[in-house]
Amino acid sequence: IILYELEQSDFTVPRIYLCFCSQVLLQGEIYEIEGNIFRLKINEAAPLRARYEVPDVLIKEPTTQKLSLSQKEGGVLVLTSVNEDYKLRVTANPFQVELQFKDETVLSMNSNGLLYFEHLQPPPSDRYSLWQEKFGSFLDIKAHGPSSVGMDFSLHGFDHLYGIPQHTESLLLKNTSDGDAYRLYNLDIFGHKIHDKIGIYGSVPLLIAHKPDRTLGIFWLNSSETLVDINTKAVPEVRLHIPTESAADISKQRAVPLTDVRWMSESGIIDVFLLMGPTAFDIFRQFAQLTGTQALPPLFSLGYHQCRWNYEDEQDVKAVDAGFDEHDIPYDVIWLDIEHTDGKRYFTWDKKKFQNPKRMQELLRKKKRKLVVIVDPHIKADPMYTLYSQGKEKGYFVKDRNGKDFEGICWPGSSYYLDFTNPEVRKWYADQFAFKTYKGSTNILFVWNDMNEPSVFKGAELTMQKDAVHYNNWEHRELHNLYGFYQQMATAEGLIKRSSGKERPFVLTRSFFAGSQKYGAVWTGDNTAEWGYLKISIPMLLTISMAGISFCGADVGGFIGDPEPELLVRWYQAGAYQPFFRGHSNMKSKRREPWLFGEKNTQIIREAIRERYVLLPYLYTLFYRAHTEAEPVMRPLWIEFPEKLETFGVEDEYMLGNALLVYPVTDKEAKAVSVLLPGSKEVRVIQSCSAFQPTQIYYTIPIFQRGGTVIPLKTAAGKSTEWMTNISYELRVALNTEACAVGELYLDDGHSFQYLHKKQFLQIEATQHTYCQWKCLVKYGNISLMCCLVKFPE
Template identity: 50%
Template sequence: MSNQTLRFILLLLLSSSVFSWKKEEFRNCNQTPFCKRARSRTPGSCSLTATDVTISDGDLTANLIPKHTNESESESKPLILTLSVYQDGILRLKIDEQHSSKTRFQVPDVVVSHFQETKLYLQRLTNEDLNGPSSVVYLSDGYSAVIRHDPFELFIRNDNSGDRVISLNSHGLFDFEQLREKNEGENWEENFRTHTDKRPYGPQSISFDVSFYDADFVYGIPERATSLALKPTRGPNVDESEPYRLFNLDVFEYIHDSPFGLYGSIPFMLSHGKVRGTSGFFWLNAAEMQIDVLAPGWDAESGISLPSSQNRIDTMWMSEAGVVDAFFFVGPNPKDVLRQYVAVTGAPALPQMFAVAYHQCRWNYRDEEDVENVDAKFDEFDIPYDVLWLDIEHTDGKRYFTWDRVLFPNPEEMQRKLAGKGRHMVTIVDPHIKRDDNFHLHKEASEKGYYVKDSNGNDFDGWCWPGSSSYADTLNPEIRSWWADKFSYQSYVGSTPSLYIWNDMNEPSVFNGPEVTMPRDALHYGGVEHREVHNAYGYYFHMATAEGLLKRGEGKDRPFVLSRALFAGSQRYGAVWTGDNSADWDHLRVSVPMVLTLGLTGMSFSGADVGGFFGNPEPELLVRWYQLGAYYPFFRAHAHHDTKRREPWLFGERKTELIRDAIHVRYALLPYFYTLFREANITGAPVARPLWMEFPSDEATFSNDEAFMVGNSILVQGIYTERAKHASVYLPGKQSWYDLRTGTVYKGGVTHKLEVTEESIPAFQRGGTILTRKDRFRRSSTQMTNDPFTLVIALNSSQAAEGELYIDDGSSFGFLEGAFIHRRFIFANGKLTSVNLAPTSGGNVRHTSDVLIERIILLGHAPGSKNALIEPSNQNVDIELGPLWVQRAHSPAFMTIRKPNVRVAEDWTIKIL
């Protein structure tokens, strides 16, 4: 046995302990020189002033030069500042150094191409004296951007009140380490544990302070397993902790309350306050980033004062490399900031309908017989599902795009059997390619020079599941195109049109690398160091895979690709999940702020592994997780191969019934969820939302991350403790709320102590909304296409309600050409009206449907009405009392119009008589 084989076996044997959370395996701020340096800076230490401020090609441009040049600054050249204004209140700031021996990396292919078309070309510059010479430019109606020259500062101002909204370098902490020549005897290397980073270009970090005004809390900067509202990491009365770290890492069994970085990084932060509303800041930078949230009073010695009316939250942003390419969003409403952010990074993709349904996954389903048995059991127990997943063991020796032909001899037939029931399959394709000269993929990548290089210019060789592995350099567009071609049916032998893809380990994960990832001095396309592109590596891999599925289907069907690593813009390419969580109550609890934070930063299509990836959940925990997971945007059960089997029917008849009921709720609500995904696709508004997004003036919602909204109509409160008998649920607003299962009405603006049963977690429909459901349960969502709808009208105190329904073919891109149905249902003055929201002109394609509405249920309507008049058919129908859910006929009865026989796609009115 070779030494290499022995080494690999040892790695596998140790993997369960090596990759569970071990603090010492990962760097902290004090072990990270750029972070330590930035944290040591004192307010006011920046000496830069803005000179030569002018308008050029529609932008404000300036030079930033040190006011007092000292020895350390003697080699510095002026920094070049460019300020650009875009439609809808978006400001872009770029700061870079003049040309040097190496061009600093600017992250490509994240800002969408059409964003540049929204640029407003500045025509004039206004000069004001704001505690010194300042230049002012128009941003949007009511807002200006101000550059203060000496000392340099940028802030956005509300012109009506004079108040600041957001600022950069108000505390003089800006620092930009310019590239320079190494002095003789100078050592730029950095060491961590057994690894050495050569750092051939030396220090090149950037740091600065950003302040949010009239802010009660700040949110965002995923991915991290901690509270929704970001806690201070430094300052008075705060036990100093690590900064929030953005550095994509493969962290097994991560701890549930930590600022430590996980699998993804989105350097986008939002602030929210009762007085002003919401603003946002995004730094397009893919290098490691550390962010401090600073407690009030941290910099009192700087002498900076503010109007007493303005609360302020200060933050400190620190990155190892790159440039300043920052975007400021003025809001002022929460959904405004999301719309502004996705205008820059792209709107979330609209998934296929099947992807919105329930997914069943395990590491691993053993063979074709196992797949067939699991599939049959779902039918036997009347549990719908849409997707069965296969992990790495389905491949031939961890060679992706292959099958173990002993365990999976007939993969096409296996997929066709699932497709016959309207179901799909997902297989895993990771970025590490087995270094095996007999493996065609490795041979081709090696010959073409398509691998990431090590610091010496050789193909990087690291260890992952196949053993010795190399990694495709997907920063290179040519290599992304090559990778995409591998998903063709001719190349991925055994794949069919019902097969979709899962990208795991794409942080990238390197078992024998520093911090279980690729060395920072590895080299990418164009001589870019890995340190500069690290957080976006998985993003480019995700992009290439999604492009592969588009190519495979000749652009006809929307791709589905799940990715573990993520970056700004990942929402354009598919779904993500929160990684390798654990089967415990704390991880169930933290899944909610994790999913909400992803949604706030554009990643609407996200969820957590139901049941927990590691460990064996007690049956009660598993049931509670299904009951909560049914409301995640991405609903998938998954488990480690060392865990006991935990398919829904393995825990006794009662637990099976409870899990089946939770999954049925998701399937009933699929029309509502799909409508929300279309809303996200158009506006960026997430499917799962913090309460404050819908109730932005209600302070009781600002730090609540145990409950969340699904769209604007449903509030969900998880149960996070075992044997819970009661739950405290705050229902915001002044309107009524209706229990989603029973229709029981509750008052808004009050915290209710509710009895909790095993049957469900608390969930409520908001008064004033109309929910669309499909109540006939099939094997899969595909088989529900022609089933009729139920409308549930929850009236507010004005006896009114509204809701929307979006329908297309559930799979193609026809909706981009107008092939969809979009209806608004309005109930007012005793009359329900269906109104068309789809454009009536443009596009030659239309989506048609003869599907009917079979039931209309009114919650909160005064009793006594006996019939209703349907127009334009002039038909009278009876109003009767019926259950809120047909499957629960013993539940309270509500006013119900059965079989009104109106088509969902047509205009009509129903008048209560």
């Protein structure tokens, strides 16, 4: 590809024309977006048919700013940002774009000449060419021909990269020089391996690079199958030649890292956002500016969830619920998997096992608890099933390449798949959650979207064929990674709609994409009851959190298999300090309610769950900050200590907010652990949330509070979050070396949108200066009050 022509008007949207040797014209557009974001779009100038551009992920069309032209000569175009800190240097031949900050190159595009763009062509006479390929017994016909795109990026001075979930891999992204690229392709992989770059249930094409003085992000907005190659190398530092320097001086020049990242997608266009930070928190805000912030969850969903495939009937649910009370263990939600339905027909009940689901829910309501049921995207092929008959009649199912409804095999047997990319289908689907339509449901019933990659048991890679056809005649290959995103969107809208817009929804999804944070929670999928899966869950959750989805968790105990008691205990201790906290197990696993492993282990699990409930005011405040400021609830150490190199690769401990350092114990029969305390003067041990004692390591895990912080807590745990309304609060203070501390407490009704629509919330900022003076800034909606408490030294 070479630069063909530059077209400029007012430089708000500079256009760059490129061409192949075959003279196929591409049109590139460069934007500056307010907030230190730059965007590059490349598409065919005159394609034979429209190419797919990802819709609905961006919360709005970004506001552009006017770039100014500072140089145009000799095949070089230099554009300067509004604040004049950034320059875009566009070179004609070969085509290359350098992004400079104060004349220092931070990032360059196509510096390795790997930009490629397969243009659409008329069908060849030989239909057995690149237009079709076989995957096992499956034939994939590319109805519009090959259309892959790709580009390389060089990150100057960076060798620590993070992001691009979801993989069962380390926190730090690894070099892929062995040819094993990171894959972004949502798949149902039961019992997935660990330390594998294959894509699993979700995809967020956001890569974050960090060095001590800067963090940047690359958001590759493409929903087709995508591969990411990474290669870090050391290059000599570029220095001006000084004649008096000796050869020895030159040989001592510092080698600086250079990381090449290559993105390759099967289809679509090149649409990439460069998030220039410069801090990690700036990156999170910039990404949220594009894709939205984490939805503020209802308070109950931050409590403990008890799930199993499957609780058998109403009596089983009643017995498990009573078991928590009998053993004095708090919990908020009990879950029902696919067996609660009438023959895997979602929005129905097995009338033999659940004869009166409203009565069952009324029992839970009196206990101030909730119910979650599963609703998968596949629809059982049964003319007597309303969802099937209506979907068939209205043409709401995904089509195969011949125009017939796509048929696949899933839990019900022969199944059809709703086309959630169609806004009309999403609206109809949302209406299914209305109480008059979803018989037996009440306002304490919430939803779990599973199998929405989508999972097709006898499909290629257990998913939908790429040549299936969606709304507006788009092939499935174009939008595969969006399917689960759209189902969760429709489900959340349905739960909001059933309450006339008053109540916050709770929706858990297995499949996700950039922007899924707006609609609820995700989990890491079908893990295994082994120590390695407990250990890998930490970097997996940290990576998802950095990609904007704060409400994430892993199945406590492991979904597949039977955990030994020690592993189960350790998993509860870890899960209590992670955003989404759910115990879950497979139907072939032995029952594992918390009281089934002996009194000693029951006591430890009870204390771990109680610690979670005591911590809820702090956790809820963190979620409010995630909702308003895009700050991850669970974050790697390097985010809080960005200049400390020793934190950059740490993945066995993490920060919960800015105040708590958590070290889950993930090794069997651990007698001692070694915890990194960065800036040790800033971190002090507390005895409130976890009474950690090195001599009793089996009974707890190390939790540390950072000096200079104030953590809001409840003084005791209750049976559920609603039971704790009248339990008093306490502020736990850890002074820094200057004898100061700052913290925050956010409160609202915990379930409605009144905090947003009517500003009904309470926000308190607590500050302690010296050992004796307290100040609190109280905000009630738009009203602010300053209060001061003077504590006299004893």
